[in-house]
Amino acid sequence: MGVSRYLKLRINSIYYLCPEENIQKVVTFKEEEIHDSPYGPDWLTHLVVYEKEVIPLLTLKDDKKKSNSKTKLAVIIKKILFFVAIEVDEVLNFVEIKNDVIDMSLNVPIKFAKRALDYNGVECYVLDIDALFSVKE
Amino acid sequence: MQIIINVSDFLFALPVKVVEKVAAPEIVTTNTEGTFLGQIRINLMTAEEFFKIRINKNNPKKSLILLTVRQELPIAILADSVYGFVREGDLNCFNRGELLKMYGFEYVSKICLYKNRLLFFVNESSIEKRVTELLWE
Numbered sequence: 416m417g418v419s420r421y422l423k424l425r426i427n428s429i430y431y432l433c434p435e436e437n438i439q440k441v442v443t444f445k446e447e448e449i450h451d452s453p454y455g456p457d458w459l460t461h462l463v464v465y466e467k468e469v470i471p472l473l474t475l476k477d478d479k480k481k482s483n484s485k486t487k488l489a490v491i492i493k494k495i496l497f498f499v500a501i502e503v504d505e506v507l508n509f510v511e512i513k514n515d516v517i518d519m520s521l522n523v524p525i526k527f528a529k530r531a532l533d534y535n536g537v538e539c540y541v542l543d544i545d546a547l548f549s550v551k552e
Numbered sequence: 553m554q555i556i557i558n559v560s561d562f563l564f565a566l567p568v569k570v571v572e573k574v575a576a577p578e579i580v581t582t583n584t585e586g587t588f589l590g591q592i593r594i595n596l597m598t599a600e601e602f603f604k605i606r607i608n609k610n611n612p613k614k615s616l617i618l619l620t621v622r623q624e625l626p627i628a629i630l631a632d633s634v635y636g637f638v639r640e641g642d643l644n645c646f647n648r649g650e651l652l653k654m655y656g657f658e659y660v661s662k663i664c665l666y667k668n669r670l671l672f673f674v675n676e677s678s679i680e681k682r683v684t685e686l687l688w689e
Contacts, residue, residue, distance in 0.1 A: 450669070451561070453559075453560075453562045453603070453605035453606055453672065454604075454605060454606060454652075454656045454657045454658075455655040456656070459655055462663075462670060464665055467644065468647070469646045469663045469670065548654075
């Protein structure tokens, strides 16, 4: 069985794992670079310009826990030619996880995550990349 | 040439040629038969309704400018203000084509950055499509 690399991210107090192959860049956006979105599902409230394209900025952060910071840390996630930015609190490190561990992990009803697993005693959720690029939750 | 209107703090650009006139809303009269602009019966609605946009903020001042779409499109939309005019060729466009359609930007044909704000372009065919929709509702 092979091994895949994931970038470990923290959003609020939840740890997410994002497949390395879908990571484009880690960036920061200034407050003035973040625009409200007039359209989209409820969770798509903001848009940003990245590489001369307007892309959705997704935030999974709780309203109560939103920071007052003037800049926001985000990870640009790509799928084929499309990009989505996701606001994060912290970017940790790359981790290697055996594919069969992922395959055997539990499906979870967590927004934008499809599987949950225990990594070194920490509960982590694997980001559902397809969900990020669609209107399903 | 495009006219830029401000709608709930979103900027929309629409072709000048679809606009018959810009006027204060006081010139609209209503009677038991409906809403009239002079002798012409019109459909009057807010720009938020017309473009089906999400309203993020409470916007009590509704609106000061009446934009009437041309005679063959018997509709007038209330925007907050006219922001200005722009030539489409003077802007760099940031298209998200398929992705933005997927996220529900059905009337927006392209998006530009204009004076550090996003400018949502609505082309003539989208306006005609929307008016047809409204007339059949």
